[in-house]
Amino acid sequence: xxxxxxxxxxxxxxxxxxxxxxxxxxxxxxxxxxxxxxxxxxxxxxxxxxxxxxxxxxxxxxxxxxxxxxxxxxxxxxxxxxxxxxxxxxxxxxxxxxxxxxxxxxxxxxxxxxxxxxxxxxxxxxxxxxxxxxxxxxxxxxxxxxxxxxxxxxxxxxxxxxxxxxxxxxxxxxxxxxxxxxxxxxxxxxxxxxxxxx
Numbered sequence: 673x674x675x676x677x678x679x680x681x682x683x684x685x686x687x688x689x690x691x692x693x694x695x696x697x698x699x700x701x702x703x704x705x706x707x708x709x710x711x712x713x714x715x716x717x718x719x720x721x722x723x724x725x726x727x728x729x730x731x732x733x734x735x736x737x738x739x740x741x742x743x744x745x746x747x748x749x750x751x752x753x754x755x756x757x758x759x760x761x762x763x764x765x766x767x768x769x770x771x772x773x774x775x776x777x778x779x780x781x782x783x784x785x786x787x788x789x790x791x792x793x794x795x796x797x798x799x800x801x802x803x804x805x806x807x808x809x810x811x812x813x814x815x816x817x818x819x820x821x822x823x824x825x826x827x828x829x830x831x832x833x834x835x836x837x838x839x840x841x842x843x844x845x846x847x848x849x850x851x852x853x854x855x856x857x858x859x860x861x862x863x864x865x866x867x868x869x870x
Contacts, residue, residue, distance in 0.1 A: 686724045689714050690738070693731050698776040701784040702732060702793045729792065736796050739778065740803055743771050747807045757815040758865075762857055764811065765837045768804045805830050836860060 692714035696705040707728060711718045725731040750763045772778055778800060784793040808830035815821040821829075840856045851859075862868065 685716060685720060689716065689721050689724060689731070690735060694735050694777060697732065697735065698780050701780055701790065702796070703784065703788065703790045707731075732792060732796070735777065736799060739775060740800060742775070743768075743800060743803060744807070746771055747804070751807075751811060757811070757818075757820040758861065760811065761808075761833070762860075764808065765834070766853075768834070769838070769841055772800075801834075805834060808834060833860070833864065836863065 689710065693705070693710045695713055696709045700709065705728065707718055707721055710731070711721055714721070721731075725734070746767050747764060750767050751760060753760055753763065755763075772782070778797070781793040781796045784790050785797055805827075809826045812821060812824075812826040812829050816823055816826065837856070837860065840851060840859065844851060
């Protein structure tokens with residue numbers, strides 16, 4: 673077999689292992705996933721996994737990196753739109769929320785954090801949120817430079833906006849009638865642009 677053929681098989685095996693590991697993390701969570709499970713799902717020997725990844729943590733890191741790249745791609749696509757800052761902000765918040773609720777790995781990690789508090793699952797959730805916050809901060813900085821947003825601390829503003837949005841879209845529903853997107857946007861605009869003081 674040529675060198676190129678060996679490399680292709682090697683890449684295919686690594687991709688197969690990553691796919692199997694992702695499936696295992698999604699089905700069983702971080703804590704319950706083992707290299708034996710990944711080996712069975714991928715239908716490769718455990719030794720083959722260790723040629724690419726020395727530990728479960730290393731394997732998890734690579735999967736998180738891939739998920740983070742997916743989130744960044746979604747946010748970059750939204751940010752490229754030629755619209756007002758407020759319109760872009762709500763589209764970004766919607767895309768972050770959709771990613772959080774649709775991405776099976778993120779859903780399972782959040783559930784594992786709630787149920788058993790696995791440190792690695794918490795770190796995975798925090799990492800995704802940190803990327804979202806950093807992206808929002810950059811958008812706010814750009815809007816300040818363009819004169820669309822008043823001078824403010826972009827880190828604090830990004831944190832408050834994301835937290836408020838997540839609270840209204842997820843936390844509020846636990847004890848109240850769910851708000852539709854328009855009502856959520858109205859309340860956020862009230863707090864972000866006008867404030868509640870007369």
